[in-house]
Amino acid sequence: QKEVEQNSGPLSVPEGAIASLNCTYSDRVSQSFFWYRQYSGKSPELIMSIYSNGDKEDGRFTAQLNKASQYVSLLIRDSQPSDSATYLCAVNENSGTYKYIFGTGTRLKVLA
Amino acid sequence: GAVVSQHPSWVICKSGTSVKIECRSLDFQATTMFWYRQFPKQSLMLMATSNEGSKATYEQGVEKDKFLINHASLTLSTLTVTSAHPEDSSFYICSADRVFLTEAFFGQGTRLTVV
Numbered sequence: 001q002k003e004v005e006q007n008s009g010p011l012s013v014p015e016g017a018i019a020s021l022n023c024t025y026s027d028r029v030s031q032s033f034f035w036y037r038q039y040s041g042k043s044p045e046l047i048m049s050i051y052s053n054g055d056k057e058d059g060r061f062t063a064q065l066n067k068a069s070q071y072v073s074l075l076i077r078d079s080q081p082s083d084s085a086t087y088l089c090a091v092n093e094n095s096g097t098y099k100y101i102f103g104t105g106t107r108l109k110v111l112a
Numbered sequence: 113g114a115v116v117s118q119h120p121s122w123v124i125c126k127s128g129t130s131v132k133i134e135c136r137s138l139d140f141q142a143t144t145m146f147w148y149r150q151f152p153k154q155s156l157m158l159m160a161t162s163n164e165g166s167k168a169t170y171e172q173g174v175e176k177d178k179f180l181i182n183h184a185s186l187t188l189s190t191l192t193v194t195s196a197h198p199e200d201s202s203f204y205i206c207s208a209d210r211v212f213l214t215e216a217f218f219g220q221g222t223r224l225t226v227v
Binding site: 045099103 | 118146154155156157158161203205207215216217218219220221223
């Protein structure tokens with residue numbers, strides 16, 4: 001059973017701080033990794049995608065991938081109350097299709 | 113970016129009736145679409161992969177005769193929940209895959225409540 005694991009949280013950080021979200025996956029052949037943000041009652045929206053080891057930055061967001069350790073993380077700098085949501089880690093189990101395996105999500109609370 | 117439209121956004125139906133949910137790719141042709149179900153405070157669970165012009169591929173434990181999927185065109189996939197029961201109440205979300213995209217795009221989701 002291929003799995004993607006996340007701490008369910010809630011992770012509480014003060015406004016302006018860095019929020020660090022982590023995800024581990026079990027399938028060593030996974031090629032593509034994604035972070036989605038989901039507000040309550042809404043559909044997930046893509047925050048970041050990462051395919052190679054190392055860091056990828058986009059605005060306040062930085063995704064980090066370590067395939068040897070099978071983990072991917074998301075850093076949110078200068079956290080805002082509007083960042084409060086559930087963050088889903090997703091792994092594409094086959095680079096030829098987009099069949100995602102989702103983690104259970106980490107609930108982030110940014111305190112004003 | 114690519115847009116995926118899902119309709120309806122919410123529906124309430126009586127137990128025993130059938131409900132159809134549509135998923136459309138608005139600005140690209142989607143050879144593959146995915147249907148997910150999400151129960152409260154749980155993650156998205158893939159139900160089935162919808163392939164244009166061929167039968168859908170269902171995940172283990174998903175009843176194909178209860179969740180009918182039709183992908184008759186490159187821009188439309190439908191999910192019909194047949195003989196719905198209260199335990200089918202959930203948030204159903206579709207995503208569409210375009211061959212050369214590097215990520216899938218999600219519809220807005222459909223909140224189904226069976227009473």
